[in-house]
Amino acid sequence: MASTMQPPTGAGTLMSGSQILLECLVREGVELFFGYPGGVTLPFYDAMYSHPIKHVLVRHEQNAAFAAQGYARATGRVGVCCATSGPGAMNLVTGLVDAMMDSIPVVAITGQVTSKLIGTDAFQEADTFGITRPATKHNFMVKHVSELPRIVHEAFYLASTGRPGPVLVDIPKDVFQASTHYQPVDAIHLPGYKLYTEGHTGQIRRAAQMIWEAERPMVYAGGGIIHSGAHQELRELVELADLPTVNTLMGLGALPGNHRNFISMPGMHGSYAANMGMYNTDLIIALGVRFDDRVTGRLNAFAPHAKVIHVDIDPSEISKIRNAELPIVGDAKKVLVKLNKVMKELEGEMGSLKAAARAEWWNTIRGWMEQHPLEPQYSLDEIKPQHLMAEINRISNGEAIVTTDVGQHQMWAAQLIRYDHPRLWINSGGLGSMGFGLPSAIGAQFACPDKLVFSICGDGGFQMSIPEFATIANHNLPVKIIVMNNGYLGMVRQWQELFYNNRLSQVTLDHFPDAAMLAGAYGFPGKTIEKVEDLRPALEEAVNTPGPYFLNVKVTPFENVYPMVPAGGAINEMVLDQPQPVEVGS
Amino acid sequence: MLQTISLLVENKPGALMRVVGVLAARNFNVESLTVARTLDDSLSRMTIVVDVEPKVRAQVVKQLNKLVNVLQATDLTEEKSVAREMVLLRVRAEMANRTAILKEAEIFQARVVDSSIEGFAIECTGDPEKLDEFMDLMRSYGEIEVTRSGLVAVSLEPKKLRLASPIPVGAAEEEQEELERVVSK
Structure with a gap:
């Protein structure tokens, strides 16, 4: 293997598979990617040695996939990760499934054992192609070096178009080593790949009529708005017809958190107003959402009086869970541009058709919002987790990137931190992968070096990604790592309290490491706080200290997330607050 | 109920695995599956019979159509075939x-x-x-x-001889043209 780079190439230059792959990545606009080397990717890493492309060495392959996602979620560009064969590729799988569930554009490159050894149970061999089939939007195995430019180009195209998702390219070691005359590929030949982006104009016209005719409309907007960059168009629609709007967990920031039409998040831990709105609406305008069970609760009690307009780029999402009276298959942005035009066309004729009913609907919604607002709670003796989120919210003021793990802290961060732009709120929504928060913050910080990035973790998920402290220290990334430490796997404990007779089984997290010593071991500052009066100064210090900072915040151990729709419950029957203990004999 | 689907698939590595995999992952029961080359060597025709609840019939076809290697999935259950x-x-x-x-x-x-x-x-x-x-x-x-052998089926609808959009469209043609005029203003 040549360890020196070929000069910039013209068509037809003789290059190795490794060099071709690097050139292909550059052509796709990849500036940096996350990975971990190994036996069969040796030729690839050797070519990288003298190539200007930036490779970030993570400390576990799973975190390469999560970091690539953080990069993709923060920018909308394709995130790239790389791992060796066998264990390396297998460690990527959680991150790929996670990207699949949340429709995140990721390209994963994995090494495979030499072609001749495939199928012989060779050292570090795994059937990556077979195992990642259901973990990806599509996957490829490169059989010959000449296929490499076409496959890489198709992989990026598939990952980033239509409904985005992860695509994996498995490359045997001998393909990395083989040489061929490199011909860049621009054409796409995927005859079976069906893209429906435009939206049917007749359907769009009917949607506009339905919206003007509705008395209690509700916009239910999700991740699809963010993926298609339709936030401006969403805002225009919402303002045009003064529509109440909820954003799903994946859609927070689609409509600015401080917009007057924004109600909040619906679902299991959504607000009272959002869920009551969804229950009582007569028209759901569903934009880039998939009626997840965490949103709908018990399906036959979800929006029982509503018709549904469902806009989605993936036809299989439409009427999958809830029948759509008016389906529109298309890209959210393109559909909304057309819809807004027709809305304006019809405004004169239909705009004030239901004005009185609409005003009453808004009054009802405002009433719900005042009755049970999503408000932080405070205590004089202990730091309440909601208080921590409120303080982070004060510093962020709608502008910081916040990544989270999964669990109670994630729900509080979704409820109580405001997101005024898309791509600020980064979390594992569909798969709910613990350990996501820290590596995704790394990806987001690389993508947006000048942005304030909070990685908010629970004390459980945080301990799944501690190794990435080394990556953070390596690159002096100014990520502010905040652990909401209640000493428990809080969400599991909450369910054990509520549904398993308070039998707390395997949820106590003793022996959390000393924060100052842990961060200190990696060479950056860390601190533990537990007094209420220390919270604000400690957060200020974390933010004002250049470089990384680790803040371990000990919070009230037994706080639970409310409102809550119990699994399988109806959304209008949410539990609003901690049940008060009933005194015996009273 | 039994649903018969005709599938036109690219002869690419793993294509059969993808079809079978998505049916299994989505909990659709396969009754029979046949596959063979078409006149065009690069394509295969599959006939799949699944046993599913009537309300998920559309989902089965949509999920198969979503596969990158599937050119077209057609529900033949109620078609002339x-x-x-x-x-x-x-x-x-x-x-x-x-x-x-x-x-x-x-x-x-x-x-x-x-x-x-x-x-x-x-x-x-x-x-x-x-x-x-x-x-x-x-x-x-x-x-x-x-x-x-498992079932093989062929559609007798003349339009099925060529590839059609698998997504049914709802509006009358003139209505669409009228709207196109509005939109392009």
Whole structure:
């Protein structure tokens, strides 16, 4: 293997598979990617040695996939990760499934054992192609070096178009080593790949009529708005017809958190107003959402009086869970541009058709919002987790990137931190992968070096990604790592309290490491706080200290997330607050 | 209910795995699956029969259409179509029954493909119900052993000869044109 780079190439230059792959990545606009080397990717890493492309060495392959996602979620560009064969590729799988569930554009490159050894149970061999089939939007195995430019180009195209998702390219070691005359590929030949982006104009016209005719409309907007960059168009629609709007967990920031039409998040831990709105609406305008069970609760009690307009780029999402009276298959942005035009066309004729009913609907919604607002709670003796989120919210003021793990802290961060732009709120929504928060913050910080990035973790998920402290220290990334430490796997404990007779089984997290010593071991500052009066100064210090900072915040151990729709419950029957203990004999 | 789907698939590595995988992952029960090359060597035609609740029928087709290697998935269940299956059947035949078995085979337009002292091997083609009847009948003569091919089906709709959009569109043509004018203003 040549360890020196070929000069910039013209068509037809003789290059190795490794060099071709690097050139292909550059052509796709990849500036940096996350990975971990190994036996069969040796030729690839050797070519990288003298190539200007930036490779970030993570400390576990799973975190390469999560970091690539953080990069993709923060920018909308394709995130790239790389791992060796066998264990390396297998460690990527959680991150790929996670990207699949949340429709995140990721390209994963994995090494495979030499072609001749495939199928012989060779050292570090795994059937990556077979195992990642259901973990990806599509996957490829490169059989010959000449296929490499076409496959890489198709992989990026598939990952980033239509409904985005992860695509994996498995490359045997001998393909990395083989040489061929490199011909860049621009054409796409995927005859079976069906893209429906435009939206049917007749359907769009009917949607506009339905919206003007509705008395209690509700916009239910999700991740699809963010993926298609339709936030401006969403805002225009919402303002045009003064529509109440909820954003799903994946859609927070689609409509600015401080917009007057924004109600909040619906679902299991959504607000009272959002869920009551969804229950009582007569028209759901569903934009880039998939009626997840965490949103709908018990399906036959979800929006029982509503018709549904469902806009989605993936036809299989439409009427999958809830029948759509008016389906529109298309890209959210393109559909909304057309819809807004027709809305304006019809405004004169239909705009004030239901004005009185609409005003009453808004009054009802405002009433719900005042009755049970999503408000932080405070205590004089202990730091309440909601208080921590409120303080982070004060510093962020709608502008910081916040990544989270999964669990109670994630729900509080979704409820109580405001997101005024898309791509600020980064979390594992569909798969709910613990350990996501820290590596995704790394990806987001690389993508947006000048942005304030909070990685908010629970004390459980945080301990799944501690190794990435080394990556953070390596690159002096100014990520502010905040652990909401209640000493428990809080969400599991909450369910054990509520549904398993308070039998707390395997949820106590003793022996959390000393924060100052842990961060200190990696060479950056860390601190533990537990007094209420220390919270604000400690957060200020974390933010004002250049470089990384680790803040371990000990919070009230037994706080639970409310409102809550119990699994399988109806959304209008949410539990609003901690049940008060009933005194015996009273 | 049984749903018959005709699938046009690229002959790419793993294409069959993707089809079977998505059916399994989405909890759709496969009754039978056949696959063979088409006139175009780069494409294969599959006929898949699944046993699903009527309300998920559209989902099955949409999920198959979503696969990158699938050019078209068509639901033939209620379409004008012809569906056939073949069974290769061995029946143990005692001397006294041999003539009767041959007569029955003739009624079903089945062909004897092998004859021995123990009995016959018979090939029979038809719709699955006809094959069921034929097998029941043969069982009454003696021990049988069967290998069924699984269903192959072809649409008789003239439009299905070329690739159509798998997404049904709802609006009248003139309505769409009118809207296009509005939108392009």
